[in-house]
Amino acid sequence: MFFKTEENILFDSHAHINSKDYDSDIQEVISRAENAGVLKVIDIAVDLDSSKKSVELSKRFQGKVFSIVGIDPDIILPISELHNPDLKVEAVFNELSTLIESNSEFIIGIGESGVDNYWLKQSDLSVSEQEALIRKQIELLDVHVELAKKFDLPLSIHSRGYEQELISYLKGKGVRGVFHSFTGTYETAKDILNNDFGLGVNGIITFKSAESLREIYRRVLGRKINEPIDLYSKNVYLETDSPFLSPDRGERNEPANIAKIFEFIVNNL
Ligand SMILES: [Zn+2]
Numbered sequence: 001m002f003f004k005t006e007e008n009i010l011f012d013s014h015a016h017i018n019s020k021d022y023d024s025d026i027q028e029v030i031s032r033a034e035n036a037g038v039l040k041v042i043d044i045a046v047d048l049d050s051s052k053k054s055v056e057l058s059k060r061f062q063g064k065v066f067s068i069v070g071i072d073p074d075i076i077l078p079i080s081e082l083h084n085p086d087l088k089v090e091a092v093f094n095e096l097s098t099l100i101e102s103n104s105e106f107i108i109g110i111g112e113s114g115v116d117n118y119w120l121k122q123s124d125l126s127v128s129e130q131e132a133l134i135r136k137q138i139e140l141l142d143v144h145v146e147l148a149k150k151f152d153l154p155l156s157i158h159s160r161g162y163e164q165e166l167i168s169y170l171k172g173k174g175v176r177g178v179f180h181s182f183t184g185t186y187e188t189a190k191d192i193l194n195n196d197f198g199l200g201v202n203g204i205i206t207f208k209s210a211e212s213l214r215e216i217y218r219r220v221l222g223r224k225i226n227e228p229i230d231l232y233s234k235n236v237y238l239e240t241d242s243p244f245l246s247p248d249r250g251e252r253n254e255p256a257n258i259a260k261i262f263e264f265i266v267n268n269l
Pocket residue numbers: 014016044112241
């Protein structure tokens with residue numbers, strides 16, 4: 001088990017409830033999750049400020065919310081809403097180390113970490129500009145890898161459009177983690193699992209267009225007819241990626257929807 005939680009409870013392994021989208025009703029969001037049987041929420045930061053905000057949430061909702069702190073690779077990309085041209089990659093290790101050292105009971109992972117190649121591929125940047133931005137994202141990932149090793153914490157890995165390259169890069173580095181929102185191929189999924197990394201599955205699996213992803217998870221889970229579903233022992237974790245990727249497309253997503261995603265998987269995979 002990657003995240004410090006008991007087996008066999010429903011929990012959201014990747015949500016951004018530190019987002020300002022929840023500032024006005026965070027208490028209700030947590031209550032709705034609990035009422036739906038989603039007993040824990042792992043809150044993912046995207047930068048230093050949201051890392052600190054996440055720790056505050058973990059303190060406020062002790063035992064229900066836990067934090068994963070780090071700098072999202074999209075911060076590097078000029079084409080992303082998250083872009084911050086002032087990020088000093090050299091400063092990240094010390095800034096996050098200080099935060100983790102004084103809040104170790106609330107911080108259970110590092111992330112999100114990785115490379116986003118999906119938007120780059122669709123951009124009109126030149127190949128050499130794209131390669132430079134990937135190198136910069138990998139520099140930031142290396143800082144996360146060092147933090148994960150220093151504190152013995154798992155990574156929440158962002159691998160969009162770069163899944164195979166990232167598992168090849170991370171294997172043998174002495175870290176563990178979950179490929180959040182995995183949408184790669186079956187072969188890459190196997191490579192990830194064979195190297196003791198996990199897969200994160202979210203509302204995308206419920207989308208009409210996602211039949212090939214469902215087929216990948218059917219093969220990964222290898223479930224026989226009428227057999228109970230067993231995700232965690234296969235290193236598959238449920239996530240919402242709230243506020244994004246709602247199973248009710250277009251709505252603000254929230255951790256309570258883990259119950260819907262789980263029910264869909266039980267009935268369709
Ligand atoms: Zn995310």
